[in-house]
Amino acid sequence: MVRVLIVDDSPTVRAVLRRLLAPHPDVQVAGEATNGQEAVDLVLKLRPDVVVTDVEMPVMNGLDAIGRIMEMRPTPILVITSRANRDRLAVAFEAVRRGALEVLPKPEAPEGWEELAQRLPELVRTASGLPAHRPVLKSPRHLPRVAPRVVEWILLGASTGGPGALRAFLAALPPAVQVPILVVQHIAPGFEDGLAHWLARETGRDVRVAESREQLKPGAVRLAPANAHLRLAADGSLEVDTETPPRQGHRPSVDVLFESALALRPAHVVAVLFSGMGSDGASGLLQLKRAGAVTAVQDEASSAVFGMPKQALELGATEVALPPEELAHFVAVTCGEEG
Known part of the structure; x- marks a missing residue:
């Protein structure tokens, strides 16, 4: 069973995400949070397998929450956010730098939700089986020998x-x-x-x-x-x-x-x-x-x-x-x- 924490300040979005995951008996919504601070608290309390979160929320935004989660209890994180403009999307990809696994678009039309309904359960299952953080090499390993060449x-x-x-x-x-x-x-x-x-x-x-x-x-x-x-x-x-x-x-x-x-x-x-x-x-x-x-x-x-x-x-x-x-x-x- 994959236990998922849903994080979004919109009750409508949380309800839709619940409905998308409901048909899958191997996926369970373990809890819901309305802001980043609640997300951090619930990750520590519920210990979900995967977190699905927005980045723009009150009290504590998603970026700060991702950073805190990865420090306190590393957990695979999927970001679902709107694509309103380039700067806002750049913020979403900053979530990747802080530890999120994937960034997905928050649908703006019914067909978008249908596509997400197909993709999200697969990503949740995949994410649940992955380490939430990767080891950092402390010193470079010996690189394979390669002859320099003209590279076009x-x-x-x-x-x-x-x-x-x-x-x-x-x-x-x-x-x-x-x-x-x-x-x-x-x-x-x-x-x-x-x-x-x-x-x-x-x-x-x-x-x-x-x-x-x-x-x-x-x-x-x-x-x-x-x-x-x-x-x-x-x-x-x-x-x-x-x-x-x-x-x-x-x-x-x-x-x-x-x-x-x-x-x-x-x-x-x-x-x-x-x-x-x-x-x-x-x-x-x-x-x-x-x-x-x-x-x-x-x-x-x-x-x-x-x-x-x-x-x-x-x-x-x-x-x-x-x-x-x-x-x-x-x-x-x-x-x-x-x-």
Whole structure:
């Protein structure tokens, strides 16, 4: 039985979330809180398996509550919040930095609640089986030896747990690494601008949502739009595709991005697969490795969900598995920059 604490200052939202979880006999709403302070108190009292919370609430906001919970009794946390504007979304992704596992949109239309009804129970079950915090390595491990090469593209793929990993990776990547970076992060529509804004603020890099036919400058970071595949075109520009169906249920698809680089110069590509459920990106990473690219994945100890990286390792798509900060150093060395 997965015991869930629901936290939101709106009685209507709390009631709807209860109804979404009610049909699932293996999920039980253990309690409800109307603000962050109540959430902290109930986490200590009820010891739920998962917390589902908003970020904007009275008395104590969700961000402060997440920080307190992760200090006092680390618990997997899912954030459900509105996507009113870019700054508000950036606050939501700050919750990831403080320990939240995933950020989900608070639906604004009936069809949105139907989609959440399908996704939330699965996420709650997954979150309940995960450690609420990950060990921090006290000293760098010995990095795999790699010969420096000319790198033209850095390709990154991520899903659940990805925003925090991407932040750590980009923040640790030395400024001297001036290579265009393309990112596919599975994300709800309307959240990509907030993620880009947050990553730019946190890392100091030029992070934006990708546009078709865009030619990237060195060091620029572009995110795939929600509900659109992102590809590298033959001339090195970007292609945003909203017509091709989802791949394995995903649009954007990490595999689609990785495979698009095969037609260019894969030997000058570095591709990294971060935390996420499922197997998206594993096949594409294997194809890139066979074509001469440098490949790596996030390791199990630092991954919120060791699904996509595990699939890649089992396929033989890479032998390199490291935490995000060490992946940044590995990529820097590959690019000829020691960091």
